[in-house]
Every structure is written in structure tokens, then in C-alpha cells.
Amino acid sequence: MxxxxxxxxxxxxxxxxxxxxxxxxxxxxxxxxxxxxxxxxxxxxxxxxxxxxxxxxxxxxxxxxxxxxxxxxxxxxxxxxxxxxxxxxxxxxxxxxxxxxxxxxxxxxxxxxxxxxxxxxxxxxxxxxxxxxxxxxxxxxxxxxxxxxxxxxxxxxxxxxxxxxxxxxxxxxxxxxxxxxxxxxxxxxxxxxxxxxxxxxxxxxxxxxxxxxxxxxxxxxxxxxxxxxxxxxxxxxxxxxxxxxxxxxxxxxxxxxxxxxxxxxxxxxxxxxxxxxxxxESEYNDVDSQVLISQVPGGMMSNLANQLKEQGALDRIQDVFNEIPRVRADLGFPPLVTPTSQIVGTQAVLNVLTGKRYESITNEVKRYLQGWYGQAPAPVNEKVRTQAIGSEEVIDCRPADLLGDELDKLREQIGSLALNEEDVLTYAMFPEVAKTYLQERADGTLQPEPLLPKNDTRADGVVPTAFKV
Amino acid sequence: MxxxxxxxxxxxxxxxxxxxxxxxxxxxxxxxxxxxxxxxxxxxxxxxxxxxxxxxxxxxxxxxxxxxxxxxxxxxxxxxxxxxxxxxxxxxxxxxxxxxxxxxxxxxxxxxxxxxxxxxxxxxxxxxxxxxxxxxxxxxxxxxxxxxxxxxxxxxxxxxxxxxxxxxxxxxxxxxxxxxxxxxxxxxxxxxxxxxxxxxxxxxxxxxxxxxxxxxxxxxxxxxxxxxxxxxxxxxxxxxxxxxxxxxxxxxxxxxxxxxxxxxxxxxxxxxxxxxxxxxESEYNDVDSQVLISQVPGGMMSNLANQLKEQGALDRIQDVFNEIPRVRADLGFPPLVTPTSQIVGTQAVLNVLTGKRYESITNEVKRYLQGWYGQAPAPVNEKVRTQAIGSEEVIDCRPADLLGDELDKLREQIGSLALNEEDVLTYAMFPEVAKTYLQERADGTLQPEPLLPKNDTRADGVVPTAFKV
Ligand SMILES: [Co+2]
Ligand SMILES: [Co+2]
The missing domain is CATH 3.20.20.70 (Aldolase class I)
Structure with a gap:
């Protein structure tokens, strides 16, 4: 078998x-x-x-x-x-x-x-x-x-x-x-x-x-x-x-x-x-039909909707939505996953709200186009790249090849708050958050974020019948 | 295509x-x-x-x-x-x-x-x-x-x-x-x-x-x-x-x-x-693993759990649960769907609570064993049938063959409350409920059951992040 x-x-x-x-x-x-x-x-x-x-x-x-x-x-x-x-x-x-x-x-x-x-x-x-x-x-x-x-x-x-x-x-x-x-x-x-x-x-x-x-x-x-x-x-x-x-x-x-x-x-x-x-819990967790229609995850769209709302521009959502595949193409078709979904989404919003594509370009897009995330799946749009970084250097090596050892430096930075090598690595991941965490641990003041009490208001005992035909 | x-x-x-x-x-x-x-x-x-x-x-x-x-x-x-x-x-x-x-x-x-x-x-x-x-x-x-x-x-x-x-x-x-x-x-x-x-x-x-x-x-x-x-x-x-x-x-x-x-x-x-x-809405509507294990629908089990609870016998649920397939076999393996799920389930509860199988037998099981629901998929257990109905007659014809025309009688019963043939048929389906309905319609007092106001207490704005890897 x-x-x-x-x-x-x-x-x-x-x-x-x-x-x-x-x-x-x-x-x-x-x-x-x-x-x-x-x-x-x-x-x-x-x-x-x-x-x-x-x-x-x-x-x-x-x-x-x-x-x-x-x-x-x-x-x-x-x-x-x-x-x-x-x-x-x-x-x-x-x-x-x-x-x-x-x-x-x-x-x-x-x-x-x-x-x-x-x-x-x-x-x-x-x-x-x-x-x-x-x-x-x-x-x-x-x-x-x-x-x-x-x-x-x-x-x-x-x-x-x-x-x-x-x-x-x-x-x-x-x-x-x-x-x-x-x-x-x-x-x-x-x-x-x-x-x-x-x-x-x-x-x-x-x-x-x-x-x-x-x-x-x-x-x-x-x-x-x-x-x-x-x-x-x-x-x-x-x-x-x-x-x-x-x-x-x-x-x-x-x-x-x-x-x-x-x-x-x-x-x-x-x-x-x-x-x-x-x-x-999310209020909606049924089928995300947006993915089926556009291959853009609905979670990404709802994040962008929030961004647009804050700027009073929710009516431009469909424009942003049409812009996403274009930005993604310009960037050589990265899979949309952290961090690329944020990079593509934010630039698409800028492209729509400024009224002119790539008039304003995020630092993340610049770093992306300089090769600091690695190699894009397809060639990027060279016009956009020039617009973004002018004649600045583009790396084509493995990004980490340009990074010197940093463990000793991190160990020194966090100092005695780190009780072991694991603590140093925690600090390496999220320097600010981890430092606060390690400090509070040392002080004995760690507190998890509170959980709200259960307040399920659904009427007790009202359930659909088993009558299913 | x-x-x-x-x-x-x-x-x-x-x-x-x-x-x-x-x-x-x-x-x-x-x-x-x-x-x-x-x-x-x-x-x-x-x-x-x-x-x-x-x-x-x-x-x-x-x-x-x-x-x-x-x-x-x-x-x-x-x-x-x-x-x-x-x-x-x-x-x-x-x-x-x-x-x-x-x-x-x-x-x-x-x-x-x-x-x-x-x-x-x-x-x-x-x-x-x-x-x-x-x-x-x-x-x-x-x-x-x-x-x-x-x-x-x-x-x-x-x-x-x-x-x-x-x-x-x-x-x-x-x-x-x-x-x-x-x-x-x-x-x-x-x-x-x-x-x-x-x-x-x-x-x-x-x-x-x-x-x-x-x-x-x-x-x-x-x-x-x-x-x-x-x-x-x-x-x-x-x-x-x-x-x-x-x-x-x-x-x-x-x-x-x-x-x-x-x-x-x-x-x-x-x-x-x-x-x-x-x-x-039902509180639980995720996968019903009970069906996967026992081929008994969970909805049926929760109905039976309620029955047992009312009788202070919830601790017998596993016994009832084991009894269901046996009763179903005795009745010739009917599919478990309305009304057979109720017929089988209620008899299984009786068999467990009385301590002796078929010491007490429901009227529905008796009618079932007399053939009034039609032919069972497999032969029923003859011992159980004898215990249930003794030497009473068992029909093997189509049950409706024994029913005379009834539309005229129904039309007469409901009388002027029925404004058309459709009303007569509504009355035929659910005599008591429909009669009340038709009477209230005539009186102009129909009221749908009330709906509770929305009282969704989930915290606004707290949704899972789009960070999904
Ligand atoms: Co169905
Ligand atoms: Co995953």
C-alpha cells in the first residue's frame, strides 16, 4: 500500500x-x-x-x-x-x-x-x-x-x-x-x-x-x-x-x-x-474569490484598502487593483509573499495616488531594484530601474556576500541581557523588540498582551436542525 | 471542451x-x-x-x-x-x-x-x-x-x-x-x-x-x-x-x-x-470527524445528546453510539436521513436506557417494520419484528396503494380558508401549522418569527495579518 x-x-x-x-x-x-x-x-x-x-x-x-x-x-x-x-x-x-x-x-x-x-x-x-x-x-x-x-x-x-x-x-x-x-x-x-x-x-x-x-x-x-x-x-x-x-x-x-x-x-x-x-479571528474567512479572479490575495487587498481609507482614497481601490499586476511585471514577477507583497502593493498605491506612475518610489523598491533582495524571477523594467536609482550601483551577487560577520557585534551590543547564544540570536532577529523583551525579562516585568474575555453572544441552544436532505 | x-x-x-x-x-x-x-x-x-x-x-x-x-x-x-x-x-x-x-x-x-x-x-x-x-x-x-x-x-x-x-x-x-x-x-x-x-x-x-x-x-x-x-x-x-x-x-x-x-x-x-x-448559526460548523469514524452524522449525535441530557443520562452517549449501527442493521440498513435517522436514533436511546434491547419499541419502528415506509434495503431482523408487532399484518405493497384519494376531503376540511388549490396543498402538508397560518392570513395577523438584532461583539479592526508563509 x-x-x-x-x-x-x-x-x-x-x-x-x-x-x-x-x-x-x-x-x-x-x-x-x-x-x-x-x-x-x-x-x-x-x-x-x-x-x-x-x-x-x-x-x-x-x-x-x-x-x-x-x-x-x-x-x-x-x-x-x-x-x-x-x-x-x-x-x-x-x-x-x-x-x-x-x-x-x-x-x-x-x-x-x-x-x-x-x-x-x-x-x-x-x-x-x-x-x-x-x-x-x-x-x-x-x-x-x-x-x-x-x-x-x-x-x-x-x-x-x-x-x-x-x-x-x-x-x-x-x-x-x-x-x-x-x-x-x-x-x-x-x-x-x-x-x-x-x-x-x-x-x-x-x-x-x-x-x-x-x-x-x-x-x-x-x-x-x-x-x-x-x-x-x-x-x-x-x-x-x-x-x-x-x-x-x-x-x-x-x-x-x-x-x-x-x-x-x-x-x-x-x-x-x-x-x-x-x-x-477574522470576520470573513470564507473563500477568497479575489485570488481566483486576479491571482492577488484578498489579504493583500484588504491591507491596501486600509491604506487607501486612511488617505480618503478608497474610491481608487479598483485603480490600485489594476496597477498591482503592472508593478509586479515591472519588478520581474516576484511571488507575492512577505516582503514582496508589501513592496509591490505600496508602490501600486503610490502610482495611483500621485497620478503619475513612479513619480514617487519607495526605498524598498529602490533596494529591490538594486538587487538587495536577490535576483528577480524575470528581468526588471529598465526604465523604471533608471527612474528609481539613476546610475547607482546594482549588485548581482548574493546579497549576503556583501555582509561581513556580525555575530560578535550583536553579542557585544546586547551584552549581559543575553544569557546565552539563543538570546543573542533573538536580539539579532528583532533588535528593538527583543531588547525590550530581554530587559523586561531581567526586570521580571514580562506581561503577555491581554486576551479579551469570551463574550459569545450567540443565542444558546439555537442550532440548525439535523433535517438535511 | x-x-x-x-x-x-x-x-x-x-x-x-x-x-x-x-x-x-x-x-x-x-x-x-x-x-x-x-x-x-x-x-x-x-x-x-x-x-x-x-x-x-x-x-x-x-x-x-x-x-x-x-x-x-x-x-x-x-x-x-x-x-x-x-x-x-x-x-x-x-x-x-x-x-x-x-x-x-x-x-x-x-x-x-x-x-x-x-x-x-x-x-x-x-x-x-x-x-x-x-x-x-x-x-x-x-x-x-x-x-x-x-x-x-x-x-x-x-x-x-x-x-x-x-x-x-x-x-x-x-x-x-x-x-x-x-x-x-x-x-x-x-x-x-x-x-x-x-x-x-x-x-x-x-x-x-x-x-x-x-x-x-x-x-x-x-x-x-x-x-x-x-x-x-x-x-x-x-x-x-x-x-x-x-x-x-x-x-x-x-x-x-x-x-x-x-x-x-x-x-x-x-x-x-x-x-x-x-x-x-451553529457554533460548530467545522469538519464533522464523527462521520469519518462511524458513518453516523454528527448532527444526529448532537440531537441524541440532547435527548440523553434531558434524561440525565449523558454518560450513556457512547453506549447509544455503539447501539446505532446495531439498530440500523436490525432495520435492514436504511440510509440515515429524515425520517430514518430519527427512527433509528430514538430506538437506540430506548434500547440503552431501558437496559434491554427492544423492551420498549417506538410506534415509528413498529410502522417501519410493518412496511409502512416502504421496503428496507436489506431484510429486517425477524426476531425484532416479531417482538415489535407480533402477528400483526406486514404490508409489502407500495404504501400509497392502500391510501384512497384524499384531496377532496382535504379541500373540504380547510374550506374557505383556502383561496386556491395551492392553499389546499399547503394544508395537506402540515394540517395544524397550515391551518393557523391560513387563519392568521385571513385575519391579517401574520407575523414572522422575530430576528435578533445584530450584536457582533468581536473587536473591530483586529484581523490576522496578511503575513502568511
Ligand atoms: Co442536501
Ligand atoms: Co503557509
Whole structure:
């Protein structure tokens, strides 16, 4: 029987997608016994925005979370999401910081490192992949999926080729915006499995409602691993539910090794936990049809709508909306994901509000056009580049090649507030926020942001009847 | 390009599944212009529980709703769900009532009649199918899907054979509980399409989270028609979203004729409408994993939990739960749908609480075992039957064969409160409720049940970030 391996992402991407990354470690630990027994290939528990949220909002030590999860999940692989040379921060770090970060994550119990770059520039993945392998851990190379004239099947195969040449243990298809259609998924998986023997992972979001179908097609075409989330944290901008895929695959003769009864108990647990964080729920979390129509994530549009509202220019939203694909083309079709979605969106707003395209240009667009984020997927618009940076230098090397070692300097800056190397790395990620955090920790004044009391006003006992025909 | 036809069920099953069938005609009419232009093959707008809800709760004339929808949707087929010989009520009606009902529905604008029987006893469909064809309308025969030792592929093919022999224009697979797996769907569709040339419709609920995958498999195996619901009324005990399937199919080279931009506008409209009915929302509407584990719908379990609670016996729920499949087997494996889910569930509770199986037997089980609901899918347990009815007569004919004409009697009973034949039929469905309704209409005192004011207490402006990786 063919085996399909499941990674549940409830402890990372699930709550990141649905409750703004706010789940606390205290709500993770009580269910770890069951999670550890359920039969997952791995649990995604760390990285992405969780590190930032721990320090900034929850006032928790993310390293301590990792260590405690490791202890509570002795039999299950722990997995994290790492932004390549950006690690878990928002800039390019020097190689010594990258190596130290990966090394400390591995030492604290991380098994699987999913490593991606927003531009799919593999040079931004190299150091992290090397460090993962040096630590004897599983290095997973990532394809950020998007659509554009240059994002062809061949281009993705070439990208996978490069990742494999760098020695990755597996490849992940990462569809952060829910753009993958079942057909595109099947074609992409087939192209990759025809050529490569490393395990293939699919990570897709339910944003557009197509993800359950994508997962099925992926498995049919030979995808070995699928990311899902326990049903009480599934759907919308999150992921398809674990239980439904497991039952579907079992019925089709695949083995997942997962126990549906245990999954049900896990789901009930998280259903209760989720209530605690009701203040972070989005009012709308049904299908985002904007993605289906324009390939622009609705979340990005609502952020822009807020920007326009503040400027009293909400009536220009459709213009901004038409402008986004043009800016994206000018920038060489970057996938729209942090930070590129912000870079493209903000410039599109400027282009519309000033009345003249690129009359005003953001610093981020300038840095992007100078090559400081890496290589764009397609050539950028040279006219726009000249307008933005004149004759200033453009780099075409790996951005981190221009960065000297910085770990010693960071260690010196934070001084005795850092009790260990992990603290120094926390400081490296978010200097200001982390410094405040470390100071308050030293002072014994750490306070998590408050949670609002439950005030569910739905009428008790009024539920739809079971009369369903 | 292969064509796949879409039926949107938002005006019937969508709101029946999610807001207890409470959507009012006044909230349907404003969007009909767009619905009529979108390109649906049909819109399911009537039947099921809507007729009952109109009279009982909304104090609307269901016939007037139909006439107004017909007028507002001149270019789209209107479709209804009809419970065979039960019509839209809860008992077997005489043939003259069935004929009159179908005739009046057709005259008021109904195009497509989806006709089913809870036991899949085709004799209970015959009169309704004949009446539909006599009215020159589309008669659709229905397979109620369930799982049991006797519900084999062969059995479903045989059922379809019988339906086609009765002259149906098409066949629907109706999965009211979300039991279909993608594999089972593909196999069933293939078996039917290999043998029959009539159009095949798939109606599946998202209860277990497998339905989107089932729809894709169905189309791949040649299913011509799929029921979906506009995304703002999708998911949970409702159906997969229209937009996601349409986009998925377009990407795979199928044509649906639907315009995603219009669908988006329609979805936004219904998103606002849904808020008005917040009091009828279920607190939990994520994946029902109970169905996946036991094939017993969670909605049925929660009804039974309430019954047990009232009797201070909630601790026996697991026993009841284990008893349900045994009672179902004793009764010859009926699909669990109204009314059989209630019949089986209540008897299971009695069997557990009395401490001795079938020491007490409900009247409904007795009538069932006497044959008054039609023929069970498999032979019933004869010991249980003897215990229930002793040597009382068991009928094996079509139940309605034993009913004399009743329309004249009904017309006489309701008298001048009925202003037309439609009123008589309303009275036939729900004698007491309809009589009160017609009396209050005559008195000018009709009042719909009140809607609670909106009191959404979620904190404004707190939404998950767009940072999704
Ligand atoms: Co239904
Ligand atoms: Co993600």
C-alpha cells in the first residue's frame, strides 16, 4: 500500500493563519501527548511568524517553547519554516548569524528545516541548507509557487534541479496564496516526480477553496508528503483538514499511519483552545474569490484598502487593483509573499495616488531594484530601474556576500541581557523588540498582551436542525 | 471542451444547512438579477425543508415565493427537492395529492424535480415521476447514498436501472451526510456512466470535508452536473463553494459557463444577508470527524445528546453510539436521513436506557417494520419484528396503494380558508401549522418569527495579518 506522510501545521501555520500567530505554549503542551501518538511524519511547530509573535506579543522565549515542545514530543519529527538568509527576521543576515541560528535550532531539537526565499533565488538558501546538513538535520528546499509568464513548469523543474544540486533532502511546493489549481498541482507534481527521487511535500492554503482538490491530485501524481491542519484550525486562509484527507486516502488504499479517533480528540481540544483567542479571528474567512479572479490575495487587498481609507482614497481601490499586476511585471514577477507583497502593493498605491506612475518610489523598491533582495524571477523594467536609482550601483551577487560577520557585534551590543547564544540570536532577529523583551525579562516585568474575555453572544441552544436532505 | 453544469443551491439547501432554512424571500429577490445572469444550469430554490419553514416560521406563502422567484429568474431553470410520496411533508400521501402537488409546482414555474425516497424504494417515487413527466418537466431520480453491506456498487447500478426504467430524465447521487469518499465517488460515477447515458448529478455535503475532492473525482469520471453553493454559504454541513470548483474546472479545461466576477458579487451579497440570520448559526460548523469514524452524522449525535441530557443520562452517549449501527442493521440498513435517522436514533436511546434491547419499541419502528415506509434495503431482523408487532399484518405493497384519494376531503376540511388549490396543498402538508397560518392570513395577523438584532461583539479592526508563509 502506498504510504502518504502527513505533517500537521496546527502549532505553526494553523494558528498563524487563523488567530494571528497568537497561540501560547501553555495551550500547546497539554495536547502534545496525543499529537505525539497520532502518527504524524512531522509537526510544524516553529518558525514563520511564531518567533516574532512569541517575543513581541506573547512575551515568551521562542527557544524555550522549542525546548519544551521537543521534550513533550519525543517521538515525532519537529519541523520549522525558515526564510533562508532572512531567517525569522526581515532583513538579510550575514552567514555567521545564519549558521549560528540553524545550529542552535538543531541543538534545541529541530529535525526538519523548510527553507525558502521570497524570490526563489537559491543563493539565498545556500548557507541555511549547508548549516542544516552540517548539523545532521533534514534540509528541505522550497519552491514558492506563483503564476506569471516566467513561472513555467520548466522554470520550477530548473529550480528543483538547483535545490537538489545544493544537497536538499526533500523539496516542498509552497502555495502561500492558494493559487494552485488541481490541474496545475498535478502537472507540477508529475513534472517533479518524473525527474527527481527526493521526497516531495505539498504545502497549500485553503484561501481559494481549491486546496483539498490540489492535495488529492498531488497524491495521485506521486506526492509523498502533504501538509494539513487538524480540522478545528482548518479552512479559509489556513489549510485543508487533516481528518478529511486521511479518511479520503485510506478509502483510496493509501496508508497514512494516522488514527482518526485520536485526531478527533485532538480536534476537539483545539476547538476549545481557539475560543480563547476569539479576538484575533477574522470576520470573513470564507473563500477568497479575489485570488481566483486576479491571482492577488484578498489579504493583500484588504491591507491596501486600509491604506487607501486612511488617505480618503478608497474610491481608487479598483485603480490600485489594476496597477498591482503592472508593478509586479515591472519588478520581474516576484511571488507575492512577505516582503514582496508589501513592496509591490505600496508602490501600486503610490502610482495611483500621485497620478503619475513612479513619480514617487519607495526605498524598498529602490533596494529591490538594486538587487538587495536577490535576483528577480524575470528581468526588471529598465526604465523604471533608471527612474528609481539613476546610475547607482546594482549588485548581482548574493546579497549576503556583501555582509561581513556580525555575530560578535550583536553579542557585544546586547551584552549581559543575553544569557546565552539563543538570546543573542533573538536580539539579532528583532533588535528593538527583543531588547525590550530581554530587559523586561531581567526586570521580571514580562506581561503577555491581554486576551479579551469570551463574550459569545450567540443565542444558546439555537442550532440548525439535523433535517438535511 | 467538456461542459460541466453547475446547480447552485444557496436558495434552498445552502440556507437550510447553515441557517436552519430561515432565509426570507425578501433577501432572495434583490440578487436574482445577478443569479439569473451568472450562467447556472439551474438554481435549487424550493422544496426540502423550505416549504415547512416558510409556513411555520417565516409566515410566508411558499407558493408565492415560487411564483416571485420564477418571475425574477426568467432565464434559469428552477429546481426543487421532493420527498417522493412524502412530497414536502412527513407522511405518505395519496396519489391524487402527489399529482396535484407536482402539477401546481410545475404550473407555478418549477422546471426540475429531484425526487427521492429515504429507503431508495422506487415505488415511492413512481407517482411523482409520472406526474412530473405529465407536466412536461424534468424528472430526476435520486440515489440516496449510504454505506452498508448491501449498499454495493451493483445495488446502486440496479437502483439506477429501475429509475431509468421509470423514465427519469437524469439521475442524482445524493450524499446528505457527507459519507462519500473521493474513491467511492469515482467508482460510483464510473459505474453509472459506463452503463447509462442520462445526465448524472452529484449532490454532496461538506460535512466530513471530503466533498470538494469528491466533486473533482466525479467530474473526472464523467459526471455532467455538480451541485455547489456560493462561497458565503459554503462549507460545514453545507456544500463546497461554487467559485472554487468553477476555477478548478476552468483550469483543467472544462467549461462551466459561469462568470467568476458575477459569482464574487453574488457571494458578497449573501455574506451580508447571512449576518441577518446569525441567531440560527451553529457554533460548530467545522469538519464533522464523527462521520469519518462511524458513518453516523454528527448532527444526529448532537440531537441524541440532547435527548440523553434531558434524561440525565449523558454518560450513556457512547453506549447509544455503539447501539446505532446495531439498530440500523436490525432495520435492514436504511440510509440515515429524515425520517430514518430519527427512527433509528430514538430506538437506540430506548434500547440503552431501558437496559434491554427492544423492551420498549417506538410506534415509528413498529410502522417501519410493518412496511409502512416502504421496503428496507436489506431484510429486517425477524426476531425484532416479531417482538415489535407480533402477528400483526406486514404490508409489502407500495404504501400509497392502500391510501384512497384524499384531496377532496382535504379541500373540504380547510374550506374557505383556502383561496386556491395551492392553499389546499399547503394544508395537506402540515394540517395544524397550515391551518393557523391560513387563519392568521385571513385575519391579517401574520407575523414572522422575530430576528435578533445584530450584536457582533468581536473587536473591530483586529484581523490576522496578511503575513502568511
Ligand atoms: Co442536501
Ligand atoms: Co503557509
Amino acid at each position: 502506498a504510504k502518504v506522510h502527513i505533517t500537521d501545521v496546527v502549532l505553526r501555520d494553523g494558528h498563524q493563519s487563523l488567530i494571528a500567530t497568537r497561540m501560547r505554549t501553555e495551550d500547546m503542551l497539554p495536547i502534545c501527548g496525543k499529537l505525539d501518538k497520532a502518527g504524524y511524519w512531522s509537526l510544524e511547530v516553529w518558525g514563520g511568524a511564531t518567533f516574532d509573535a512569541c517575543v513581541r506579543f506573547l512575551r515568551e522565549d521562542p527557544w524555550e517553547r522549542l525546548a519544551r515542545l521537543r521534550e513533550a514530543l519525543p517521538n515525532t519529527r519537529l519541523q520549522m519554516l525558515l526564510r533562508g538568509q532572512n531567517l525569522l527576521g526581515y532583513r538579510h543576515y550575514s552567514d555567521d548569524v545564519v549558521r549560528a541560528f540553524v545550529n542552535r535550532a538543531a541543538a534545541n531539537g529541530m529535525d526538519v528545516f523548510r527553507i525558502f526565499d521570497a524570490l526563489n533565488d537559491v543563493r539565498n538558501l545556500r548557507t541555511a541548507i549547508e548549516a542544516t546538513k552540517a548539523a545532521g538535520k533534514h534540509a528541505q528546499g522550497t519552491i514558492c509557487y506563483t503564476t506569471s509568464p516566467v513561472h513555467t513548469l520548466d522554470a520550477y523543474v530548473k529550480l528543483a534541479d538547483e535545490l537538489i544540486a545544493m544537497g536538499v533532502d526533500s523539496i516542498a511546493i509552497k502555495d502561500m496564496a492558494g493559487l494552485l489549481t488541481p490541474k496545475a498541482t498535478g502537472d507540477l507534481v508529475k513534472a517533479l516526480k518524473d525527474r527527481f527521487s527526493v521526497p516531495l511535500f505539498l504545502h497549500s492554503h485553503s484561501t481559494s477553496g481549491m486546496a483539498p482538490m490540489c492535495q488529492l491530485k498531488a497524491v495521485e501524481e506521486g506526492c509523498d508528503h502533504v501538509d494539513t491542519v487538524i480540522s478545528s484550525f482548518s479552512g479559509g486562509t489556513s489549510h485543508p483538514p487533516t481528518e478529511s484527507l486521511v479518511a479520503s486516502l485510506h478509502a483510496a488504499g493509501y496508508e497514512t499511519g494516522l488514527d482518526l479517533k485520536l485526531l478527533q480528540e485532538i480536534s476537539h481540544y483545539f476547538r476549545e483552545v481557539r475560543k480563547k483567542y476569539h479576538q484575533f | 467538456a461542459k460541466v453544469h453547475i446547480t447552485d443551491v444557496v436558495l434552498r439547501d445552502g440556507h437550510q444547512s447553515l441557517i436552519a432554512t430561515r432565509m426570507r424571500t425578501e433577501d432572495m429577490l434583490p440578487i436574482c438579477g445577478k443569479l439569473d445572469k451568472a450562467g447556472y444550469w439551474s438554481l435549487e430554490v424550493w422544496g426540502g425543508a423550505t416549504f415547512d419553514a416558510c409556513v411555520r416560521f417565516l409566515r410566508e406563502d411558499p407558493w408565492e415565493r415560487l411564483a416571485r422567484l420564477r418571475e425574477a429568474l426568467p432565464n434559469t431553470r428552477l429546481q426543487m427537492l421532493l420527498r417522493g410520496q412524502n412530497l414536502l411533508g412527513y407522511r405518505h400521501y395519496s396519489d391524487d395529492v402527489v399529482r396535484a402537488f407536482v402539477n401546481r409546482a410545475a404550473a407555478n414555474g418549477m422546471d426540475v424535480f429531484r425526487i427521492f425516497d429515504a429507503l431508495n424504494d422506487v415505488r415511492n417515487l413512481r407517482t411523482a415521476i409520472e406526474a412530473t413527466k405529465a407536466a412536461g418537466k424534468h424528472a430526476q431520480g435520486t440515489i440516496c447514498y449510504t454505506t452498508s453491506p448491501v449498499h454495493t456498487l451493483d445495488a446502486y447500478v440496479k437502483l439506477a436501472d429501475e429509475l431509468i426504467a421509470m423514465g427519469v430524465d437524469s439521475i442524482a447521487i445524493k450524499d446528505m451526510a457527507g459519507l462519500l469518499t473521493p474513491k467511492a465517488t469515482g467508482d460510483l460515477v464510473k459505474a453509472l456512466k459506463d452503463r447509462f447515458s442520462v445526465p448524472l448529478f452529484l449532490h454532496s455535503h461538506s460535512t466530513s470535508g471530503m466533498a470538494p475532492m469528491c466533486q473533482l473525482k466525479a467530474v473526472e469520471e464523467g459526471c455532467d452536473h455538480v451541485d455547489t453553493v456560493i462561497s458565503s454559504f459554503s462549507g460545514g454541513t453545507s456544500h463546497p463553494p461554487t467559485e472554487s470548483l468553477v476555477a478548478s474546472l476552468h483550469a483543467a479545461g472544462y467549461e462551466t459557463g459561469l462568470d467568476l466576477k458575477l459569482l464574487q458579487e453574488i457571494s458578497h451579497y449573501f455574506r451580508e444577508v447571512r449576518k441577518k440570520y446569525h441567531q440560527f
